[in-house]
Every structure is written in C-alpha cells, then in structure tokens.
Amino acid sequence: MRTLHWFRNDLRLQDNPALLAACQQGAVLPVFILDTDEPARSALGGASRAWLHRSLTALNASLNNNLVMLKGSAQTLIPDLCARYQIEAVTWNRGYEPWTIQRDSGLKTALKARGLAVTSFNGALLFEPWDTVKKDGFPYRVYTPFYKHCMANLSPRIPGVLNATRIRVVPHAEQAGLESLALRPPVTWDDAMLTDWTPGEQGAQRRLQHFLATGMGDYREGRDFPAKRSVSGLSAHLHFGEISPHQVLASARAESPSDDNQAHFIKELVWREFSYNLLYHFPTLQEKNLQAKFDHFPWEANEALLKAWQTGQTGYPIVDAGMRELWQTGSMHNRVRMIVASFLVKNLRLHWHHGERWFWDCLVDADLASNSASWQWAAGCGCDAAPYFRIFNPTTQGQRFDPDGEYTRRYVPELLGLPNQYLYEPWACPVEISRAAGIVMGKDYPAPIVEVKASREAALLAFSEMKRRAAG
Ligand SMILES: Cc1cc2nc3c(=O)[nH]c(=O)nc-3n(C[C@H](O)[C@H](O)[C@H](O)COP(=O)(O)OP(=O)(O)OC[C@H]3O[C@@H](n4cnc5c(N)ncnc54)[C@H](O)[C@@H]3O)c2cc1C
Secondary structure (H helix, E strand, O other), X not given: OEEXXXXXXXXXXXXXXXXXXXXXXXXXXXXXXXXXXXXHHHOOXXXXXXXXXXXXXXXXXXXXXOOEEEEEOHHHHHHHHHHHOOOOEEEEEOOOOHHHHHHHHHHHHHHHHOOOEEEEEOOOOOOOOOOOEOOOOOEOOOHXXXXXXXXXXXXXXXXXXXXXXXXXXXXXXXXXXXXXXXXOOOOOOHHHHOOOOOOOHHHHXXXXXXXXXXXXXXXXXXXXXXXXXXXXXXXXXXXXXXXXXXXXXXXXXHHOOOOXXXXXXXXXXXXXXXXXXXXXXXXXXXXXXXXXXXXXXXXXXXXXXXXXXXXXXXXXXXXXXXXXXXXXXXXXXXXXXXXXXXXXXXXXXXXXXXXXXXXXXXXXXXXXXXXXXXXXXXXOOOOOOOOOOOOOXXXXXXXXXXXXXXXXXXXXXXXXXXXXXXXXXXXXXXHHHHHHOOOOEOOOEOOOOOOHHHHHHXXXXXXXXXXXXXXX
C-alpha cells in the first residue's frame, strides 16, 4: 500500500506514531505543506519561520532528500498528490489549534469520500485533552488537580524506534523544495539569532542528553536562575515535534535519579499539557480573557511605552535583559518571561495581547497553547492565573534571581562596570560611581519609563475599577 504521511509539528523520524503506521503499511510519500489557508492571526512568526527552515533541512536530510515540500492550500494539495501518486492511505499526527482541527476534520471527510483510508494519531502530547477531564466531564481549570489526574493516569509509551533507513519512499518528481517555501527573511538576521541552537531531531536529542547530564541535577532550584544552565532548552524542539514528550519523559526517568529534580521537571512537562488542555477546551484562548471580568479592565494605550518594552529600553535592567535576550536569541528564560510579562500588563498596564503578539513573532518556541495560556496567567485573567495583585518588582526580582548580574550584564552591557549594589536600581547610583563605571544615566542607559511604586498603585486602582465596572 502507498501512504502519504503528512508532516506537520512532528518533524522527526523516531517515536512518530503516524509515520510508523505509514511505514508499516508499505511505501511512504513524505510531505510537508506550508499551508497558505492558515489564518493571519496564527501564521508563523519570524523566529519560528527561521527555525522551521532549518528543521525541514534536517528532516529532509534524514529522508535522503525525499521530503516533498510545498506551499499552498493543504485542502487542495493533499488530494492532488494522492491522485498523482496512486496513494491509498493518509496519516498525520493531530494538531490542537482551533483552525487545525477544523481544517483536518474537513480534509479527513473529503479524503474518505474519495475512498482513502485516513488515520490520525497523538504524536505531540502525553494525554489527549478530551481524556483529561474531571469526573463530571468538565475540563480542568486549575493546574494542581489536572497534574494529579495526569500523574495517576500516566502510562508512558516506550518510544517506538523507527529506523530511517527502513522507510521505503514512493518515487516522486516534485521539484519545488525548501526554497519555494521562502521561510527565511530576505535579510538574513536569523543566522546570528540561531547560533546557539541546532533545529532538528538530532539537535533535540543532543540538547536532551546535555540537559540530563548537566542541568537536571539542579533543576528544582536552578531553574529559576537565568544565569544557570539548569533548564532543558527543549521547548522549541517540543513545539516542532523534533522530539516527543514521551521520549523526553522516558529519558528523564531512565537517566536521572527519581528525586525532586526529576519530579519538578515532569511538572513542567505537565504545564505544557495543561496549556493544550486549555486551548482545546477554550479555543478562543488566544483572544478572549478566560475570566470575563477582565473584559472591563481599563488598559492603557501608549505606543512609546510598548516600544520601550519591546526594545529593552525600560530602564529596569532585568526587564531589558530579558527583552534583548528574546530579540537576540529567539528565546527568554522562564523566570524572566514572568518578570517582563508582569511589567507589561501591570506596571505599564498595556493589554496582554501586545505581549502575546510580540512573543509570537520573536520566540523560536512560539506555541499557540503555551504562549496564550502563559500570557493569560501572567495578566491574571486566565484559569488558575497568578492573582492580579501579585505584581513582580523588577528590582527585587533581579536582586534575587540574578544576584551577581551575570545574566543581566550579558544583555545590558552598558551596565557592565556598575557595582552589584546599584545594578538593579541604576537611577539610585551616585553620579561619581556611575561616571567611574563609564555610564551617564539617561544617556547611556535610559531612566525608568515608569516608577514601580506608583505604577503598582495605579494597577491596583485599575483592578478595583475593573471589578466595579464588571459588577455594575
Ligand atoms: C509570558 C510567557 C509566555 C510563554 N510562551 C511560551 C511559548 O510560546 N512556548 C512555550 O513552549 N512556552 C512558553 N512559555 C513557558 C515557558 O517559559 C517555556 O516553556 C520555557 O521557558 C522553555 O524553556 P525550557 O525548554 O528550558 O523549559 P524547561 O524548564 O526545561 O521545561 C521543560 C519543558 O516543559 C514545558 N514547560 C516548561 N514551563 C512551562 C510553562 N510555564 N508552560 C507550558 N509549558 C512549559 C516546555 O515544553 C519545556 O520545554 C511562556 C511563559 C511565559 C511566562
């Protein structure tokens, strides 16, 4: 039998249930489509496109340059390929974004009507979102019971090993190739951004092994300190499916001692599951506040403040370090993501949509589920969100989580010579000391764009105003 395997966010050969099923049926036509039907709002951001270009290069190499890569409407291209190459079956791994679900179910019906066998699989999650519901059938809205449910029902799959050399490819004459997708920007800034990353299945496996050898042992404590290398850096690999959560879980369990570090790491993998659970059950997660009362929040509109935040020019060193890390590397440490998000929505009182969109464009791990759920969490309007009155103080956060300034100075080098004592309050540094460090405050480094105490009070007032409006 000839099967078309449609690669989407499952850009790997190992532990790929849909690809494995296709191979077991006979010859395979491996296809990737950059779907132009995707709604603009969820179209790939710049950093994701750059990553995807390299990930497809790697996948194509492991398929001996046999990957068919096309740009256009999947609804047209898939039936077309099936007809031209006498395909009898189609396989894919499921996606959970609302438009993906809609497209896939339409396509499944259309292909079945033509007599093709169409099978979809779970290649991206530990649990299907429809399986992780409460006893009353409603979805979980709070993380801890969700986590307990997951741990009680976790049945790790032994990752199926699919040897790439065993894939028998349907001979084809498709010429278009990777360049026709035009994923890379015309001005190639992406090489610099991706110097520390190796997109693709091998890069993912190497990063996992490196983390297990060097980071896992300190994960529980170290994961909050951006200067430490205690986190896995696997999120983009997981997003593009270059590695599966089952592979990560199985390796973590096999190669690290079963202790607090391992348990904490698994908890984070379950946060990813929780985000997908929210997206599946609340498909407007990217747009609509999960707590409707936040529809009445009096957000500010201020382009200058937004620009200062985006470009890392807020005058708060830990915030600026995070935003510049994002711009330079396509990533940002989780602790710092929480700090910059709190700063945007609480100190600047700019709508979380601005942050969600900026992250979407800049992050290599931009993921509709995790990004939307995390922004709603940070803004206080999500399920099980951080309470609105919990407002991170960027000065004390910096002092606590980057006490020596190693991370902050890496991305804010103009503060290199400033003593630690003033690093997170550079405005308070006596002029003679900042001069000796070679900095003129307000010229070499911006003065704070808002005052933390006053903006905190204004945020709490706005929160009260929101409650008043929601009640009336
Ligand atoms: C405002 C904001 C936006 C975010 N946007 C994204 C996003 O677009 N894509 C994304 O993958 N993560 C997002 N996160 C979650 C988290 O910051 C990243 O998953 C994490 O920093 C990735 O680094 P890591 O792979 O080293 O994580 P590790 O600490 O090594 O964790 C292992 C894996 O668990 C998952 N994970 C960890 N923390 C979370 C979390 N809080 N929520 C969901 N999954 C988690 C990731 O898949 C990660 O790779 C966001 C967090 C915030 C506060």
